[in-house]
Amino acid sequence: MATFSLLPGSVALITLTNPPVNALSAAVRAGIVQAVQRSVEDPKVKSVVICGQNGRFCGGADIREFAGPMSGPPLVPLIHAIEALDKPVVAAIEGLALGGGLELALGCHYRIAHTTALLGLPEVTLGLLPAAGGTQRLPRLAGLPAALDLITTGRHISGTEALELGIVDQVTDGSALDIALEFAKSIVGRPLNTRRLSTLPCRCPTDIDNLLDRFMVQVRQRARGALAPVACVGALRAAATLPYAQGLRKERELMDTLFNSGQARALQYAFFSQRVVGKWTLPSGARWDNTTSRTISTAAVIGLGTMGRGIAVALALAGMSVVAVETQEKQLSEARQMVPAMLQREAGRRGLDTAPGVISFCSSLQDVSEVELVIEAVFEDMALKLQLFRQLSAVCKPDTLLCSNTSGLDIDQLAAATQRPGLVVGMHFFAPAHIMKLLEVVCGTRSSPETVATVMQLGKRMGKVSVAVGNCPGFVGNRMLKPYTEQANFLLEEGAMPEQVDKVLEEFGFPMGVFRMSDLSGLDVGWRIRKAAGLTGPGVEPTRTRQGRRYSPLPDQMCEAGRLGQKTGRGWYQYDGPGGRVARSDPWVQTFLDAYRARHNLAARVIAAEEILERCLYSLINEGFKILQDGMAAGPEDIDAIYVFGYGWPRHRGGPMFHAGQVGLARVLEKLEHYQQLHPDVAPMKPSMLLRRLVAAGSPPIQKWRELIHRERVHSQL
Numbered sequence: 001m002a003t004f005s006l007l008p009g010s011v012a013l014i015t016l017t018n019p020p021v022n023a024l025s026a027a028v029r030a031g032i033v034q035a036v037q038r039s040v041e042d043p044k045v046k047s048v049v050i051c052g053q054n055g056r057f058c059g060g061a062d063i064r065e066f067a068g069p070m071s072g073p074p075l076v077p078l079i080h081a082i083e084a085l086d087k088p089v090v091a092a093i094e095g096l097a098l099g100g101g102l103e104l105a106l107g108c109h110y111r112i113a114h115t116t117a118l119l120g121l122p123e124v125t126l127g128l129l130p131a132a133g134g135t136q137r138l139p140r141l142a143g144l145p146a147a148l149d150l151i152t153t154g155r156h157i158s159g160t161e162a163l164e165l166g167i168v169d170q171v172t173d174g175s176a177l178d179i180a181l182e183f184a185k186s187i188v189g190r191p192l193n194t195r196r197l198s199t200l201p202c203r204c205p206t207d208i209d210n211l212l213d214r215f216m217v218q219v220r221q222r223a224r225g226a227l228a229p230v231a232c233v234g235a236l237r238a239a240a241t242l243p244y245a246q247g248l249r250k251e252r253e254l255m256d257t258l259f260n261s262g263q264a265r266a267l268q269y270a271f272f273s274q275r276v277v278g279k280w281t282l283p284s285g286a287r288w289d290n291t292t293s294r295t296i297s298t299a300a301v302i303g304l305g306t307m308g309r310g311i312a313v314a315l316a317l318a319g320m321s322v323v324a325v326e327t328q329e330k331q332l333s334e335a336r337q338m339v340p341a342m343l344q345r346e347a348g349r350r351g352l353d354t355a356p357g358v359i360s361f362c363s364s365l366q367d368v369s370e371v372e373l374v375i376e377a378v379f380e381d382m383a384l385k386l387q388l389f390r391q392l393s394a395v396c397k398p399d400t401l402l403c404s405n406t407s408g409l410d411i412d413q414l415a416a417a418t419q420r421p422g423l424v425v426g427m428h429f430f431a432p433a434h435i436m437k438l439l440e441v442v443c444g445t446r447s448s449p450e451t452v453a454t455v456m457q458l459g460k461r462m463g464k465v466s467v468a469v470g471n472c473p474g475f476v477g478n479r480m481l482k483p484y485t486e487q488a489n490f491l492l493e494e495g496a497m498p499e500q501v502d503k504v505l506e507e508f509g510f511p512m513g514v515f516r517m518s519d520l521s522g523l524d525v526g527w528r529i530r531k532a533a534g535l536t537g538p539g540v541e542p543t544r545t546r547q548g549r550r551y552s553p554l555p556d557q558m559c560e561a562g563r564l565g566q567k568t569g570r571g572w573y574q575y576d577g578p579g580g581r582v583a584r585s586d587p588w589v590q591t592f593l594d595a596y597r598a599r600h601n602l603a604a605r606v607i608a609a610e611e612i613l614e615r616c617l618y619s620l621i622n623e624g625f626k627i628l629q630d631g632m633a634a635g636p637e638d639i640d641a642i643y644v645f646g647y648g649w650p651r652h653r654g655g656p657m658f659h660a661g662q663v664g665l666a667r668v669l670e671k672l673e674h675y676q677q678l679h680p681d682v683a684p685m686k687p688s689m690l691l692r693r694l695v696a697a698g699s700p701p702i703q704k705w706r707e708l709i710h711r712e713r714v715h716s717q718l
């Protein structure tokens with residue numbers, strides 16, 4: 001689907017028509033081939049303009065087509081045919097020119113863009129590289145350093161930045177198409193040789209090897225095992241050192257390897273998961289497309305600790321007028337100093353002069369009486385939260401939404417403390433709340449569809465990936481984290497060291513292993529929760545079985561020894577001092593573990609990396625299956641998006657549920673059964689019913705799981 005029209009002034013206009021982003025599907029590519037052919041053959045055509053329908057130039061190759069066999073005309077010869085035309089071709093870039101879309105524009109002789117259009121080569125985020133000549137043409141146009149940056153990060157740039165980098169010839173705040181049409185008429189007859197990028201030399205600094213080597217080191221560090229960024233540097237090395245035709249062959253070769261890798265499948269799955277989770281459904285049948293949402297413009301945040309401060313900033317960045325409330329004077333005065341600076345810094349990082357919203361500070365709950373939505377971010381203490389919700393219910397307008405930033409407490413209980421249970425919902429942010437992308441929207445049994453829709457929409461406005469989840473202890477993310485950390489502690493009891501466990505998890509792709517992470521967030525967080533649950537504290541027997549299941553008191557004992565992590569300068573590792581960031585092994589921990597094992601008659605054994613990884617990951621994955629089985633997440637994509645955006649799960653591994661599919665469900669089941677036999681007192685190792693049923697159903701692809709879960713639920717087999 002691409003249309004051809006001959007306009008006054010002998011300009012042929014080729015319009016890509018494939019909403020919503022005019023992706024280069026087989027039909028679009030065939031349409032372009034035909035339209036280009038007509039432009040060649042029609043003597044009335046003197047110049048050509050290519051644009052996209054509805055103000056969007058092109059979002060690149062059609063990613064949905066990657067799953068099937070290739071059909072239709074390939075993109076590379078099509079772009080070469082455009083570049084080789086002896087009539088000038090101008091790309092009119094409005095909205096976006098991404099991936100293959102930008103590569104198409106690079107094949108044109110001139111590019112005119114709207115100042116706000118988004119341009120980029122984001123293939124790396126899909127586990128690929130720009131393989132329609134993008135790795136070869138971009139460095140010839142913008143220079144090697146800029147091409148390395150854009151192609152290995154996949155970042156989008158504005159039309160204005162593209163002009164600065166020389167990627168486009170002209171920008172406008174008006175219609176790029178109108179300017180391009182006028183321009184196309186004015187350049188008829190001009191020589192085109194210097195406009196054919198593939199014929200130009202690569203723009204490189206003198207020390208190419210040095211630059212590429214330095215870049216490769218950085219890229220490998222950042223990539224955490226992802227293949228595509230490394231391959232992108234390889235393709236750019238070819239651009240810098242080989243003639244165009246050979247460089248293009250190298251680009252193809254590297255693309256073929258990436259295209260068939262599990263990582264590309266995982267990253268493309270992650271792309272679609274992110275979109276699937278926006279299409280939420282509730283057990284009542286309410287859905288994203290049959291429920292209206294309210295637009296919120298005034299909000300309040302109660303409690304200005306780390307989370308509350310970040311949430312206030314996130315709301316103001318989304319254009320809201322925010323009332324920030326803190327009853328403790330010291331905390332309030334700290335927030336008054338810190339929050340405006342945080343807001344300004346983050347606005348600057350997003351390219352804004354000032355934040356679109358404002359934050360006012362106060363110490364009284366009475367000041368939130370007029371806002372449309374309140375987010376409570378006080379201490380994680382049910383009694384305190386219940387009291388606050390009662391007060392809010394009395395103070396706020398009757399239609400104000402009341403949200404809690406609890407990380408795992410019961411939303412239904414909070415709702416029951418108010419006169420408006422339908423307007424109560426959980427908004428679980430992740431620290432730092434103004435930066436982290438994930439928002440778990442916790443739907444209580446009485447949360448109304450309109451409340452859920454409003455909060456999901458608000459999350460989107462804040463730039464979050466909002467995932468609707470059910471109300472159960474720990475919700476989705478923290479519920480799955482519990483068996484994972486538990487396994488890590490058991491591994492220490494059995495002979496592993498924190499740095500060994502962390503190394504295995506970091507090699508898998510997590511930015512931090514479980515113990516480094518625990519030091520960062522503070523060991524006292526979990527300690528408080530375990531104390532509240534009666535698992536530890538005065539009067540609790542110091543055994544390794546509590547409440548009927550295996551329990552490791554190791555983290556409690558660390559806290560009792562004053563080792564709370566980075567904040568005290570000592571935790572599972574040692575740091576330069578309180579607040580130190582660089583973790584170093586601590587001989588104290590070895591002595592502590594030896595003494596612990598001796599006390600409990602535990603013989604330390606050598607534990608293989610494979611066992612560490614399997615026990616940590618499969619217990620987490622098994623909990624994920626239980627969550628799906630309980631209906632606390634609508635589908636595997638929801639769980640995977642939560643882990644990728646909130647818990648550092650390596651994106652190139654898709655997410656825990658996707659990973660289970662990659663490993664093979666039968667193998668995951670077999671391993672869980674094996675470890676359960678060895679550790680019968682560890683309940684989370686007991687394979688979930690859903691996993692068993694999926695294996696019995698022949699391990700269908702992940703896209704079919706929802707259907708099976710729904711069917712089995714209808715037949716009450718789950």
Ligand SMILES: CCC[C@H](O)CC(=O)SCCNC(=O)CCNC(=O)[C@H](O)C(C)(C)COP(=O)([O-])OP(=O)([O-])OC[C@H]1O[C@@H](n2cnc3c(N)ncnc32)[C@H](O)[C@@H]1OP(=O)([O-])[O-]
Nearest residue numbers: 021023059060061062063064098099100122130131132275
């Ligand atoms: C030979 C090699 C060639 C080349 O080098 C390879 C490539 O080009 S690789 C490609 C390189 N290009 C990229 O990586 C760009 C990927 N796309 C994006 O980053 C964003 O979608 C974009 C910024 C374009 C728009 O954001 P937004 O306004 O927030 O909107 P949204 O995100 O909600 O999307 C709306 C709908 O469009 C769908 N869809 C979107 N793009 C594609 C696509 N290419 N294909 C298919 N579908 C696509 C999307 O799934 C959604 O569908 P649904 O059914 O309604 O859920």
